[in-house]
Amino acid sequence: MAKGERKVMRVLRVLLQPIGKNEWQLLTKVALLVPQFLPFAECQVAPKSLPLPPGFVTPRRQWLADGLLAQLLVPNGYDRVVGVTEVDLVVPPLNFVFGLAEKGGKRAIVSVARLKDRHLKRTEERLLKEVLHELGHTFGLGHCQDPNCVEAFSNTLADTDRKGPGFCPRCLQRIWTAWQQEGKELLGGGEFLR
Ligand SMILES: [Zn+2]
Numbered sequence: 268m269a270k271g272e273r274k275v276m277r278v279l280r281v282l283l284q285p286i287g288k289n290e291w292q293l294l295t296k297v298a299l300l301v302p303q304f305l306p307f308a309e310c311q312v313a314p315k316s317l318p319l320p321p322g323f324v325t326p327r328r329q330w331l332a333d334g335l336l337a338q339l340l341v342p343n344g345y346d347r348v349v350g351v352t353e354v355d356l357v358v359p360p361l362n363f364v365f366g367l368a369e370k371g372g373k374r375a376i377v378s379v380a381r382l383k384d385r386h387l388k389r390t391e392e393r394l395l396k397e398v399l400h401e402l403g404h405t406f407g408l409g410h411c412q413d414p415n416c417v418e419a420f421s422n423t424l425a426d427t428d429r430k431g432p433g434f435c436p437r438c439l440q441r442i443w444t445a446w447q448q449e450g451k452e453l454l455g456g457g458e459f460l461r
Pocket residue numbers: 400404410420421
């Protein structure tokens with residue numbers, strides 16, 4: 268390492284962006300839990316909810332996930348934005364989606380609509396898993412074959428409940444590598460400076 272250069276661990280700054288009405292308590296709790304499973308991440312909840320943009324709702328009262336995702340902006344000071352909404356999301360021809368992410372991008376969206384349980388803790392855990400899962404996709408991860416890994420595909424709520432909130436070591440390593448790579452691209456290669 269050249270003199271004066273110092274390798275620093277860049278913090279991944281994640282913003283949970285409420286879209287439409289949301290339970291703040293739930294989002295705040297999930298934001299606190301994210302760094303437990305992505306150790307280099309910080310997660311905050313945006314202070315203001317975004318309105319649900321009209322025009323993306325289907326006759327079945329579901330909202331087009333890709334339409335809402337396209338409306339999200341990553342604010343200055345953040346590396347990822349995850350929209351959180353209570354409306355049901357869909358990507359036709361599927362019946363619904365729990366969430367959607369730009370693979371290798373910076374934006375994702377998740378829906379709480381199908382995650383609610385009368386036990387708040389269960390709802391929290393499900394939302395945490397969906398947020399982490401979609402964040403994994405933003406680092407280019409596909410679905411993991413390890414059924415306990417949070418990056419395993421969830422077709423049903425039972426799948427979501429079965430898997431853990433953590434990434435398997437392989438997925439976590441891949442996220443970390445992709446994140447380091449992203450930093451190098453940002454700074455034009457080489458060491459990290461600050
Ligand atoms: Zn997925």
